Amino acid sequence: MAHPQILLALLALLLSVVVSVNGSLRRIPIQRSPNFKRTRAAAKAEMFYIARKYNLNVATNSSAVEKLSNYDNFQYYGNISIGTPGQNFQVQFDTGSSNLWIPSSQCTSTSCMVHTRYSSYQSSTYKSNGSIFNITYGTGSVSGFMSQDVVSVAGLVIRNQTFGEVTSESGTNFLNASFDGILGLAFPMLAVNLVTPFFQNLISQNVVKQPVFSFYLRNNGTTLNYGGELILGGSDPKLYRGALTYVPVSYPAYWQFYTDSIQMGNTLISMGDAAIADTGTSLLVAPQAEYTQIAKIFSADSEGVFPCGKINKWPTMWIKISGVSFQITPEYYLIQEGYYCALAIQPADQDFWIMGDVFLGRYYTEFDVGNQRLGFAPVNAANTLSQSGVLGLLMVLAVYKIFFH
Numbered sequence: 001m002a003h004p005q006i007l008l009a010l011l012a013l014l015l016s017v018v019v020s021v022n023g024s025l026r027r028i029p030i031q032r033s034p035n036f037k038r039t040r041a042a043a044k045a046e047m048f049y050i051a052r053k054y055n056l057n058v059a060t061n062s063s064a065v066e067k068l069s070n071y072d073n074f075q076y077y078g079n080i081s082i083g084t085p086g087q088n089f090q091v092q093f094d095t096g097s098s099n100l101w102i103p104s105s106q107c108t109s110t111s112c113m114v115h116t117r118y119s120s121y122q123s124s125t126y127k128s129n130g131s132i133f134n135i136t137y138g139t140g141s142v143s144g145f146m147s148q149d150v151v152s153v154a155g156l157v158i159r160n161q162t163f164g165e166v167t168s169e170s171g172t173n174f175l176n177a178s179f180d181g182i183l184g185l186a187f188p189m190l191a192v193n194l195v196t197p198f199f200q201n202l203i204s205q206n207v208v209k210q211p212v213f214s215f216y217l218r219n220n221g222t223t224l225n226y227g228g229e230l231i232l233g234g235s236d237p238k239l240y241r242g243a244l245t246y247v248p249v250s251y252p253a254y255w256q257f258y259t260d261s262i263q264m265g266n267t268l269i270s271m272g273d274a275a276i277a278d279t280g281t282s283l284l285v286a287p288q289a290e291y292t293q294i295a296k297i298f299s300a301d302s303e304g305v306f307p308c309g310k311i312n313k314w315p316t317m318w319i320k321i322s323g324v325s326f327q328i329t330p331e332y333y334l335i336q337e338g339y340y341c342a343l344a345i346q347p348a349d350q351d352f353w354i355m356g357d358v359f360l361g362r363y364y365t366e367f368d369v370g371n372q373r374l375g376f377a378p379v380n381a382a383n384t385l386s387q388s389g390v391l392g393l394l395m396v397l398a399v400y401k402i403f404f405h
């Protein structure tokens, strides 16, 4: 039998390996909006929001759309803290925009009052900036002024982060959402007022080892407290199956890349179309001509609705990226409402696709800022944040047991 001291040293070594592996990655648990349901009305309202976000023209019946609420679409969000001492906020981590903003204590509208507001006078690390911003979203816009302070996410501290303090909003129910603000994770080119985005500060301040972040979004509807993870500084191979398939970013503003082809069953829908990975969108958005082809397969009406029948009789959608086919089965790209189904794919007057959570919820996504590329792999639904922690511990205990018996 081995000497207990050697075994203890070995155990300590094992523990330190586990700790250092976890130490290089920072995990931010993401919550899923409790009231999120992908309904037809929500999809229509979201399309209006997406159109404004991407400056698109969509044939919408604005009198009908105005009545729809789209809070439900902003489904994934997590905690950050701003200032010293830290003031906590819940923000949507959005790879489709590049600014950080939260409500200001100077905002007294009802929608600000129901959220956590940032008070600069309560923070010893606050620095004023004062430049004005106005970001157009959804059915309206938010505006306010810029400020600078310390931002902490999962224990990582970023100094001198410039962000927006929202003082007013018009025609949008943004601030009525489950979260307080938005933290944009797209490239600097998209940043309003040319503010250096959060992740670029994280890199330049050497806070993360690798200029990479990744998302695991649970597409499951059952878990509200654990909706997924944002991982800063790398990827966690426990959360996906197989190897990541990489594709270069074709233009570093949005997280944009080229698909090889997109098929619905055996029907070729497109070849070489551009697409954007957007965690802040729940749907799939297709260029109008491609959407028309898809709608034809389902004999869908002008609203994208058709008699559903058995959902799994419909074809699988295949999105080929860097030679690898990623499938989306009908239960993910269709919205079933009783006898009818609607496409969770919406048309827009543009030449690129938007891969929202319908896609990103099936595929773990690595956003590699340093190499300007994206990596995709099927999510490993069996692994969760707590489970991987427990597994690590069980492994150590198992080794300990083997040696002591």
Ligand SMILES: *[C@@H]1O[C@H](CO)[C@@H](O)[C@H](O)[C@H]1NC(C)=O
Binding pocket: 061, 063, 064
């Ligand atoms: C637009 O919406 C209004 C009100 O809901 C409805 O009466 C009208 O028929 C719609 N028009 C179209 C073209 O769908």
Ligand SMILES: *[C@@H]1O[C@H](CO)[C@@H](O)[C@H](O)[C@H]1NC(C)=O
Binding pocket: 029, 030, 031, 078, 079, 088, 225
């Ligand atoms: C976020 O922070 C609040 C308190 O500020 C806490 O109640 C909540 O559990 C946190 N959520 C997560 C997912 O960590």
Ligand SMILES: *[C@@H]1O[C@H](CO)[C@@H](O)[C@H](O)[C@H]1NC(C)=O
Binding pocket: 128, 129, 130, 131, 146, 162, 193, 194, 195, 196
């Ligand atoms: C405010 O922030 C912007 C963007 O970071 C910067 O260009 C500008 O110089 C700042 N202005 C002041 C007064 O600090």
Ligand SMILES: *[C@@H]1O[C@H](CO)[C@@H](O)[C@H](O)[C@H]1NC(C)=O
Binding pocket: 159, 160, 205
């Ligand atoms: C933050 O800004 C101050 C000057 O306002 C500067 O002295 C400090 O080095 C900056 N810190 C970082 C981490 O950039």
Ligand SMILES: *[C@@H]1O[C@H](CO)[C@@H](O)[C@H](O)[C@H]1NC(C)=O
Binding pocket: 134, 135, 141, 142, 143, 168, 169, 170
């Ligand atoms: C933002 O700008 C737009 C267009 O310039 C304007 O219509 C809107 O009222 C502004 N929003 C706010 C909240 O000031």
Ligand SMILES: *[C@@H]1O[C@H](CO)[C@@H](O)[C@H](O)[C@H]1NC(C)=O
Binding pocket: 071, 110, 114, 176, 177
């Ligand atoms: C939006 O905010 C208002 C005012 O606080 C509240 O009455 C309403 O229930 C909120 N709606 C949702 C969907 O949260």
Ligand SMILES: *[C@@H]1O[C@H](CO)[C@@H](O)[C@H](O)[C@H]1NC(C)=O
Binding pocket: 219, 220, 222, 381, 382
């Ligand atoms: C949903 O969650 C359950 C339990 O966590 C898991 O077994 C199942 O595979 C998940 N389904 C999907 C489609 O992710």
